[in-house]
Amino acid sequence: MHKLFIVFLFLIPFVSFSQHTKRCGTYEYWEMMKQQDPSLAIGEERINREANEWMVAHRNERGQSSVITIPVVVHVLYHTDAENISDAQIQSQIDVLNQDFARLNQDTILTPFVWRTTAANTGLQFCLTSVTPDTAPSTGIERRYTSNESWSNFNEMKSFSTGGLDVWNRDRFMNIWVGNLDGGVLGLTQMPGGSPLTDGMCISYKAFGKIGDLDPQYNLGRSATHETGHWLGLYHIWGDDGGACSGTDYLNDTPNQADNTFNCPPFPQTDECSPAYPGIMFMNYMDYSDDACMNIFTNDQSSKMHAILNTTRVSILNNVASCNGSIAVSLPIKLFPNPVTDEILIHTYFNIPASIDFSLKDLYGREIMHKAKSLSSYEKVPFDVRHISSGVYVVSVTSNNYTITEKVIIAHR
Numbered sequence: 313m314h315k316l317f318i319v320f321l322f323l324i325p326f327v328s329f330s331q332h333t334k335r336c337g338t339y340e341y342w343e344m345m346k347q348q349d350p351s352l353a354i355g356e357e358r359i360n361r362e363a364n365e366w367m368v369a370h371r372n373e374r375g376q377s378s379v380i381t382i383p384v385v386v387h388v389l390y391h392t393d394a395e396n397i398s399d400a401q402i403q404s405q406i407d408v409l410n411q412d413f414a415r416l417n418q419d420t421i422l423t424p425f426v427w428r429t430t431a432a433n434t435g436l437q438f439c440l441t442s443v444t445p446d447t448a449p450s451t452g453i454e455r456r457y458t459s460n461e462s463w464s465n466f467n468e469m470k471s472f473s474t475g476g477l478d479v480w481n482r483d484r485f486m487n488i489w490v491g492n493l494d495g496g497v498l499g500l501t502q503m504p505g506g507s508p509l510t511d512g513m514c515i516s517y518k519a520f521g522k523i524g525d526l527d528p529q530y531n532l533g534r535s536a537t538h539e540t541g542h543w544l545g546l547y548h549i550w551g552d553d554g555g556a557c558s559g560t561d562y563l564n565d566t567p568n569q570a571d572n573t574f575n576c577p578p579f580p581q582t583d584e585c586s587p588a589y590p591g592i593m594f595m596n597y598m599d600y601s602d603d604a605c606m607n608i609f610t611n612d613q614s615s616k617m618h619a620i621l622n623t624t625r626v627s628i629l630n631n632v633a634s635c636n637g638s639i640a641v642s643l644p645i646k647l648f649p650n651p652v653t654d655e656i657l658i659h660t661y662f663n664i665p666a667s668i669d670f671s672l673k674d675l676y677g678r679e680i681m682h683k684a685k686s687l688s689s690y691e692k693v694p695f696d697v698r699h700i701s702s703g704v705y706v707v708s709v710t711s712n713n714y715t716i717t718e719k720v721i722i723a724h725r
């Protein structure tokens with residue numbers, strides 16, 4: 313291919329899809345974003361590596377012990393009255409997420425017996441946020457008329473200046489834009505690690521929630537369940553390898569699978585990657601089956617989502633207050649391990665260069681150690697405490713106007 317033509321391809325600001333229904337455009341969208349910004353691919357590797365480390369360290373935790381509630385904002389962009397979906401339709405989508413992620417969906421009985429113990433209650437829940445980023449009261453829904461009949465550049469939905477609605481701080485909220493997506497696309501998501509200005513998912517008004525005027529194949533709200541899986545770091549169950557057996561979703565308890573599944577096949581289904589019973593897990597939320605035929609996240613998928621919530625998206629964990637009307641706080645700084653033997657690691661999740669101010673005081677408030685360091689982004693910065701006596705201390709870390717203060721136990725071996 314001519315070099316100039318390749319450059320031109322990279323500059324096309326949208327993914328073009330054919331006109332028949334496209335279950336999910338996440339893979340194509342994310343590949344395009346990575347082509348435009350190669351640092352995203354490097355970041356993606358690091359994010360998955362950190363998530364894997366977390367999963368290994370928390371092997372026995374599946375997330376069911378405590379419930380995490382994620383605040384959601386829904387941005388509705390409408391050109392016709394039909395696209396201006398009702399509050400009730402939006403709430404029906406939140407209800408579906410809460411059922412599917414807790415495995416309280418009525419169709420769990422359709423999960424094949426062989427996979428019942430692999431199926432997870434993820435311990436994740438969702439609410440329409442009760443506050444705006446400025447902590448004003450909110451319904452968690454905002455609406456805007458658009459002169460666009462449909463959206464082909466999905467990032468334009470995410471900015472007021474291009475006719476859309478601006479993202480709400482992704483460190484505090486899961487952003488969902490609902491509108492008329494071009495190319496028959498039902499949904500697409502920016503994977504963890506992308507720009508804070510475009511973080512979130514876009515979903516078709518014809519596939520959002522379970523009431524209203526919906527596409528009959530996609531009328532149970534599973535598009536948002538699938539896209540939320542992407543937002544929390546899950547990949548397609550067949551590994552996006554175009555029918556080969558080489559691709560992976562990086563998880564162990566999902567069978568290898570050649571390609572995506574459409575419609576609603578009977579169980580069992582085998583293919584060249586899983587030729588023996590029980591075959592492929594086509595009823596997994598991360599496949600492309602009809603809404604009525606999806607009913608399972610696995611334990612490893614649950615674990616991966618918790619890993620992302622404890623690493624790249626850790627600031628969301630500090631904002632559960634937005635679900636009960638409290639003032640939103642967001643702390644994208646994490647300190648570990650605790651107790652510590654040699655060095656305290658400070659992990660930040662900013663996308664921009666910053667400095668870290670580290671202060672360690674004893675329980676009488678006397679400062680024992682004070683250091684400042686600079687960082688580029690998403691780094692783990694070590695502070696050596698081998699010279700500090702064993703005991704209990706108070707550590708304060710300030711970066712980008714955020715401060716965390718924690719009691720830390722130093723216990724030398």
Ligand SMILES: [Zn+2]
Nearest residue numbers: 336338538548
């Ligand atoms: Zn997808």
